[in-house]
Amino acid sequence: LNKHSTATQIVVISNEPIFKLHGEKLMDHFNSKQKMLPIFVPDSENAKSFDQVQTLYTKLLENKIERSALILAFGGGVIGDLAGFIAATYLRGVSFAQIPTTFLAQVDSSIGGKVGINHPLGKNLIGAFKQPLFVLGDTKLLGSLPDAEIRCGLGEVIKYGLVLNKTLFEYLDKNLEKALNKDPHVLLNLVKVSSEEKAKVVAKDEQEKDLRMVLNFGHTFGHALEADFKFGQLKHGEAVILGMKCAFQYALNNKLVSVEEYNRSIALLNRIPILFNGKDLNLNTLIHRMTIDKKVKDGNIRLVLPDGIGNYRFQFAENFTELEKAFKILAD
Numbered sequence: 001l002n003k004h005s006t007a008t009q010i011v012v013i014s015n016e017p018i019f020k021l022h023g024e025k026l027m028d029h030f031n032s033k034q035k036m037l038p039i040f041v042p043d044s045e046n047a048k049s050f051d052q053v054q055t056l057y058t059k060l061l062e063n064k065i066e067r068s069a070l071i072l073a074f075g076g077g078v079i080g081d082l083a084g085f086i087a088a089t090y091l092r093g094v095s096f097a098q099i100p101t102t103f104l105a106q107v108d109s110s111i112g113g114k115v116g117i118n119h120p121l122g123k124n125l126i127g128a129f130k131q132p133l134f135v136l137g138d139t140k141l142l143g144s145l146p147d148a149e150i151r152c153g154l155g156e157v158i159k160y161g162l163v164l165n166k167t168l169f170e171y172l173d174k175n176l177e178k179a180l181n182k183d184p185h186v187l188l189n190l191v192k193v194s195s196e197e198k199a200k201v202v203a204k205d206e207q208e209k210d211l212r213m214v215l216n217f218g219h220t221f222g223h224a225l226e227a228d229f230k231f232g233q234l235k236h237g238e239a240v241i242l243g244m245k246c247a248f249q250y251a252l253n254n255k256l257v258s259v260e261e262y263n264r265s266i267a268l269l270n271r272i273p274i275l276f277n278g279k280d281l282n283l284n285t286l287i288h289r290m291t292i293d294k295k296v297k298d299g300n301i302r303l304v305l306p307d308g309i310g311n312y313r314f315q316f317a318e319n320f321t322e323l324e325k326a327f328k329i330l331a332d
């Protein structure tokens, strides 16, 4: 932290609950010559809004924050996305770094440089690519995190295992309960391996022209479910877990995975408890949602599917019946 944050003005964007828990320890790392400006935003997805962006610009200008400053995101994915968007646009861009404090942010959102805010018409529609100077993932910060947030991060970690890294899959198979119980050694290993996996993909395809789409595994089905259950009822990570089950069902129906690979993967996903009643699903609405997802190209739904365990393939959905059959795994 000391080595890489040498700016004389450091703006820490966080929220009050997180800062109360861990802020003091963070501030101890800087020297007395550095001007520190902590700014707190509301603790909710609504912080990723135009109103909040405007408020932050005003605070930075009033405090005479210059182009040489460092903006440090200290929080979960919401803070990282918002702070990064500010860093990408304030005075046409200032340095940016991330200290992610949720498991999801450490394994996923803090890496890769996608930053942005929501529009009333949809999530994450306004944004930029802004690579951080560094990401400091300290798993000690996760001690205070609610269990549900660990489950959400695990959704993304299992994703890397299922389509990119079979060794990670095997490790999860052995250690999933330890991860759910926040075993520090297991969490550290998962953050390390996951951030490396994501960084490798992003380094090859920063702007999501092709390969980066692999990170959407489970998300095309998952986003449709997430929207169906409205913000808050089903968390993103939980929706991704359900979405990966659908993707595996689709893959089995199309003989991309063996019955054994299917059974092992579904069994792993089933070990993460999710409160969800699949009997209430409306297949027509779900399929419609999939067709309007922002990743759809020329009306074709491009799926990321497993090709065995630890590999992926991209494939266009042949017809809606195949998609419906995939969703049906959730009703069993």
Ligand SMILES: NC(=O)c1ccc[n+]([C@@H]2O[C@H](COP(=O)([O-])OP(=O)(O)OC[C@H]3O[C@@H](n4cnc5c(N)ncnc54)[C@H](O)[C@@H]3O)[C@@H](O)[C@H]2O)c1
Binding pocket: 015, 017, 018, 021, 043, 044, 045, 048, 075, 076, 077, 078, 079, 081, 101, 102, 103, 104, 105, 108, 109, 110, 111, 112, 113, 114, 115, 124, 141, 142, 143, 144, 145, 146, 149, 152
């Ligand atoms: N940029 C990307 O590539 C990318 C990828 C995935 C998700 N996202 C975005 O990330 C956001 C979700 O991020 P998230 O899951 O981290 O949720 P979040 O940022 O809302 O944090 C979840 C909750 O945990 C609390 N919290 C954070 N750290 C804590 C700690 N150490 N101890 C106790 N409580 C703590 C937060 O205050 C919040 O209430 C979404 O807006 C999503 O769009 C972005």
Ligand SMILES: [Zn+2]
Binding pocket: 156, 219, 236, 240
């Ligand atoms: Zn995700």
